Amino acid sequence: MDGFPILSLMMAVPMAGAIACLFVGANSARWIALIATLVDFVLGMALWANFDQSGGGAQWQFQEYAPIFGKFAWALGIDGIALMLIALTVFLMPICIGASWNAINKRVGEYMAAFLFMEVLMIGVFTAQDLYLFYIMFEAGLIPMYLIIGIWGGADRIYASYKFFLYTLFGSVLMLIAMMWMVHEAGTTEIPVLMAYNFDPHVQTWLFLAFFASFAVKMPMWPVHTWLPDAHVQAPTAGSVILAGVLLKMGGYGFIRFSLPMFPEASAQLAPLVWGLSMVAVVYTSLVALVQSDMKKLIAYSSVAHMAIVTVGLFAFNQAGIEGAMMVMLGHGLVAGALFLCVGVIYDRLHTREIARYGGLSINMPRYAVLFLFFTMASVGLPGTSNFVGEFLALMGIYQASTWVALVCTTGIILGAAYMLYLYRRICYGEQVNADAAAMPDLSGREIWLLAPIAAVVLWMGVYPESFLKPMRPDIRALEARLAPAAPAGDSKIKMGAPKPAGEAHEEVHHEEAPAHGEAH
Amino acid sequence: MIDSASLLAVLPELILTAGGLILMLVAAFGGDGTARLVNALSVLTLIVAGVALSCSLAHGPDAFDGLVRADAFSVYAKALIYAAAAAAILLAPRFFSTDSALRPEYPILILFTAIGMGMMVSAGDMLTLYVGLEMNSLASYVLASFMRQDGRSSEAGLKYFVLGSLASGILLYGISLLYGFTGSTAFDGIAVALGDGVGKGELFGLVFVLAGLAFKISAVPFHMWTPDVYEGAPTPVTTFFASAPKVAAMGLTVRVAIEALGPAGLDWQQIVIFVALASILFGAVAAIGQTNIKRLMAYSSINNVGFALIGLAAGTPAGVAATMSYMAIYVVMTIGAFACILQMRDADGRPVETIASLAGLSQSRKGLAAGFAIFMFSMAGIPPLFGFWAKFLVFDAAVASGLTALAAFGIAASVIGAFYYLKIIKTIYFDEPTGAYEAKGGAVENVILTACAVVIVLGYLLNPVLDQASAAAAASLF
Numbered sequence: 001m002d003g004f005p006i007l008s009l010m011m012a013v014p015m016a017g018a019i020a021c022l023f024v025g026a027n028s029a030r031w032i033a034l035i036a037t038l039v040d041f042v043l044g045m046a047l048w049a050n051f052d053q054s055g056g057g058a059q060w061q062f063q064e065y066a067p068i069f070g071k072f073a074w075a076l077g078i079d080g081i082a083l084m085l086i087a088l089t090v091f092l093m094p095i096c097i098g099a100s101w102n103a104i105n106k107r108v109g110e111y112m113a114a115f116l117f118m119e120v121l122m123i124g125v126f127t128a129q130d131l132y133l134f135y136i137m138f139e140a141g142l143i144p145m146y147l148i149i150g151i152w153g154g155a156d157r158i159y160a161s162y163k164f165f166l167y168t169l170f171g172s173v174l175m176l177i178a179m180m181w182m183v184h185e186a187g188t189t190e191i192p193v194l195m196a197y198n199f200d201p202h203v204q205t206w207l208f209l210a211f212f213a214s215f216a217v218k219m220p221m222w223p224v225h226t227w228l229p230d231a232h233v234q235a236p237t238a239g240s241v242i243l244a245g246v247l248l249k250m251g252g253y254g255f256i257r258f259s260l261p262m263f264p265e266a267s268a269q270l271a272p273l274v275w276g277l278s279m280v281a282v283v284y285t286s287l288v289a290l291v292q293s294d295m296k297k298l299i300a301y302s303s304v305a306h307m308a309i310v311t312v313g314l315f316a317f318n319q320a321g322i323e324g325a326m327m328v329m330l331g332h333g334l335v336a337g338a339l340f341l342c343v344g345v346i347y348d349r350l351h352t353r354e355i356a357r358y359g360g361l362s363i364n365m366p367r368y369a370v371l372f373l374f375f376t377m378a379s380v381g382l383p384g385t386s387n388f389v390g391e392f393l394a395l396m397g398i399y400q401a402s403t404w405v406a407l408v409c410t411t412g413i414i415l416g417a418a419y420m421l422y423l424y425r426r427i428c429y430g431e432q433v434n435a436d437a438a439a440m441p442d443l444s445g446r447e448i449w450l451l452a453p454i455a456a457v458v459l460w461m462g463v464y465p466e467s468f469l470k471p472m473r474p475d476i477r478a479l480e481a482r483l484a485p486a487a488p489a490g491d492s493k494i495k496m497g498a499p500k501p502a503g504e505a506h507e508e509v510h511h512e513e514a515p516a517h518g519e520a521h
Numbered sequence: 522m523i524d525s526a527s528l529l530a531v532l533p534e535l536i537l538t539a540g541g542l543i544l545m546l547v548a549a550f551g552g553d554g555t556a557r558l559v560n561a562l563s564v565l566t567l568i569v570a571g572v573a574l575s576c577s578l579a580h581g582p583d584a585f586d587g588l589v590r591a592d593a594f595s596v597y598a599k600a601l602i603y604a605a606a607a608a609a610i611l612l613a614p615r616f617f618s619t620d621s622a623l624r625p626e627y628p629i630l631i632l633f634t635a636i637g638m639g640m641m642v643s644a645g646d647m648l649t650l651y652v653g654l655e656m657n658s659l660a661s662y663v664l665a666s667f668m669r670q671d672g673r674s675s676e677a678g679l680k681y682f683v684l685g686s687l688a689s690g691i692l693l694y695g696i697s698l699l700y701g702f703t704g705s706t707a708f709d710g711i712a713v714a715l716g717d718g719v720g721k722g723e724l725f726g727l728v729f730v731l732a733g734l735a736f737k738i739s740a741v742p743f744h745m746w747t748p749d750v751y752e753g754a755p756t757p758v759t760t761f762f763a764s765a766p767k768v769a770a771m772g773l774t775v776r777v778a779i780e781a782l783g784p785a786g787l788d789w790q791q792i793v794i795f796v797a798l799a800s801i802l803f804g805a806v807a808a809i810g811q812t813n814i815k816r817l818m819a820y821s822s823i824n825n826v827g828f829a830l831i832g833l834a835a836g837t838p839a840g841v842a843a844t845m846s847y848m849a850i851y852v853v854m855t856i857g858a859f860a861c862i863l864q865m866r867d868a869d870g871r872p873v874e875t876i877a878s879l880a881g882l883s884q885s886r887k888g889l890a891a892g893f894a895i896f897m898f899s900m901a902g903i904p905p906l907f908g909f910w911a912k913f914l915v916f917d918a919a920v921a922s923g924l925t926a927l928a929a930f931g932i933a934a935s936v937i938g939a940f941y942y943l944k945i946i947k948t949i950y951f952d953e954p955t956g957a958y959e960a961k962g963g964a965v966e967n968v969i970l971t972a973c974a975v976v977i978v979l980g981y982l983l984n985p986v987l988d989q990a991s992a993a994a995a996a997s998l999f
Binding site: 136 | 879883898904905909913921925929932934935936943946951982984985988995
């Protein structure tokens with residue numbers, strides 16, 4: 001595939017589809033969107049198949065470069081981390097289109113166009129190798145998402161769309177100023193070069209904070225997460241899926257691509273800040289999720305808690321933590337997306353998200369109950385599902401950096417089990433108190449086809465995560481090496497003493513092997 | 522001594538003058554029936570004058586012993602001015618014909634303002650500057666009150682005249698102070714005199730000159746006339762006011778600041794920074810409560826001028842280039858937006874100006890709604906639209922010259938501005954339809970709208986050309 005601009009093609013296909021959708025009727029638009037996203041999925045899989053995972057090859061593959069924009073260039077290229085996030089995007093997109101098949105029946109052409117445009121921008125964010133190109137893609141996503149929430153959203157959609165737009169815009173603009181400063185300092189807009197550039201540690205703090213403002217909002221981290229529950233609740237089902245599935249990952253991707261490698265000293269210096277915010281987020285938003293009466297809001301708060309696990313994993317400064325963070329991102333993208341689809345399924349039937357309006361669905365919707373239970377368990381982090389791998393690695397990583405953070409964040413897993421199982425109990429078990437809920441038909445063939453592929457991948461990721469870790473490993477190893485000089489000393493490191501009798505030494509050896517555990521799968 | 526090189530350097534102005542005078546005779550003898558013919562011929566005159574710019578550049582940069590400059594900067598600004606003036610002429614007939622106010626004086630007056638604006642941006646002397654400015658202003662006062670039978674229009678003209686005269690007085694006072702303390706009205710003469718330190722009198726002169734110019738670009742705190750004039754003037758005239766004279770006044774301000782007051786850079790930089798930030802903030806905040814779209818565009822233009830001034834505040838060639846690029850992109854956005862606003866007509870073809878009437882437009886007029894959305898998102902500075910690049914350039918220049926705090930503050934304030942642009946998009950896309958607009962727009966409006974939209978959407982491909990042109994323009998000032 002040398003020289004073939006597959007990344008540009010992956011953006012051109014949905015772009016062409018988006019333009020076509022604007023000019024055709026509702027049904028044609030649905031089919032165009034489905035075909036375009038499926039073509040992109042096939043291209044994405046081809047990309048994965050042709051990606052050199054051996055670790056011996058170049059870090060950046062499929063590079064394209066065209067200096068057509070004056071001060072910046074159309075520079076694309078991916079590493080393993082970007083590859084995985086692109087795979088997640090192209091996998092979720094056809095599902096989103098399918099989920100909107102019947103649920104959206106007004107202004108279908110514009111809806112599909114907005115989604116396809118969104119896909120272009122998401123792939124653009126993960127492939128951009130030029131700082132300004134990245135910013136443009138990152139920021140442009142606001143336009144389609146604003147329209148999706150505002151036009152096809154629920155009752156309070158206008159407030160939610162404003163809040164989404166202005167929050168994320170405000171976060172991003174300061175990042176732009178920092179980017180300009182960096183480009184003037186380093187004299188280049190190429191991301192790979194900037195990743196290796198050593199900025200003055202004093203300035204790094206400011207640069208880090210500017211980027212942090214953007215990524216923390218996008219992620220979202222406590223206390224700037226409040227736009228997320230509003231946006232999720234008001235967005236249409238597919239909008240929530242893509243928001244939780246991919247858009248939130250842009251924040252994590254930003255940390256891993258910019259904050260950590262470009263400002264290692266500042267990252268280490270401000271890591272306690274990130275840890276602190278993450279700890280609050282894990283505990284606080286989990287507790288908030290526990291008392292929600294709206295299903296979507298509950299899952300939205302659980303997303304904030306899961307994203308906090310991502311940030312602690314990233315700021316563990318070691319391979320296990322970062323690999324774990326990536327796995328949580330991928331796993332959460334699938335599971336949260338699937339949970340929003342599950343909510344969408346029953347919302348389409350009863351048009352309410354009130355938990356109390358349901359109950360005992362396992363009686364009349366057994367297939368639904370099984371799939372919903374599976375995703376609930378995956379969200380809780382049951383071993384054998386994707387989220388277990390990620391959460392385990394992330395917490396193991398942070399344990400090496402700070403045992404206290406690990407302790408507090410692990411309670412999030414317990415609270416997660418509490419709110420998810422409580423949600424499941426109220427919806428699927430118990431008496432069938434509501435007659436209309438009891439009369440709902442089980443999953444249709446279309447809905448099974450939406451949920452089953454996600455379930456399969458969630459299992460795959462839980463049973464054999466190596467497929468997903470392998471492409472990322474060389475990049476994460478490189479990142480760890482880049483961070484190593486600045487990484488804060490952990491509080492759980494073993495102190496090597498004088499040689500002791502064999503029985504006591506055994507314990508120490510066991511601990512030292514722990515970081516390598518992630519590779520052993 | 523008038524030599525042929527000097528005359529060739531001002532060839533565009535000569536063409537416009539001759540064209541304007543001949544067309545005036547045509548109008549005088551032919552009556553109102555010649556309006557469409559005069560319209561077409563005026564556009565033709567502007568095109569010919571635009572072609573003549575290359576001749577002007579070849580015989581520059583100095584003409585008439587430095588009174589006039591025909592350099593890359595003036596050519597760049599004039600190209601923009603002529604294009605905007607032509608668009609304002611083309612957009613007019615449909616609007617005026619509904620009120621049977623279509624008269625041939627309109628394009629002729631615009632030609633005369635174009636001459637004035639051309640002199641403004643190519644002035645090399647305070648007196649050339651003043652004559653150009655007044656020529657532009659006098660014609661503009663008449664244009665603002667062009668709808669004689671409309672009370673709002675007359676009021677706009679009167680307000681514009683009274684406040685404009687005041688500003689001219691302030692400017693003239695500043696010029697006289699500068700002349701008194703430096704002994705010269707030529708830009709380079711003033712620069713030489715300021716080179717050995719800025720005295721108190723010179724400082725006063727500088728402040729008054731900048732105050733007068735700030736009025737012309739409608740920067741805070743000299744912006745008060747803008748909303749009233751924009752709202753009251755006929756919409757094609759507002760289109761014109763928001764585009765070409767803005768470029769001319771901004772070009773003039775930049776040239777005076779760099780060429781004449783360059784050595785006093787530290788003194789005017791503070792003023793420009795204050796004016797820029799005040800304009801950005803005020804333009805953004807005051808626009809939020811507006812219900813009339815033309816008034817909103819007035820605040821939007823105040824806001825935009827603030828951003829453009831950030832490039833000037835940087836005071837570097839890159840900063841000036843950024844300001845000029847900003848103006849180019851701003852003109853395209855503004856004309857596009859007004860091409861949309863001109864299509865806001867109710868079922869009987871009467872113009873409507875309330876933002877509320879836009880509700881649900883996306884369901885009745887998809888193309889028009891998309892046009893609005895593109896220009897509003899672009900003005901809000903959201904990528905991938907070209908308006909983002911305009912803001913990017915000025916902030917980039919500010920960061921490059923060490924004004925990081927200014928850039929951070931300005932860009933944060935741009936988020937406030939984004940809110941009211943979003944409000945329009947919200948009205949168009951999210952609200953339920955209320956009254957219907959007429960079924961389709963005029964052909965000319967649609968062509969201009971589409972052309973502007975294409976530039977705004979695909980503008981990044983023009984970057985190399987724009988960068989080169991604005992860099993050349995900026996380089997000719999330093």
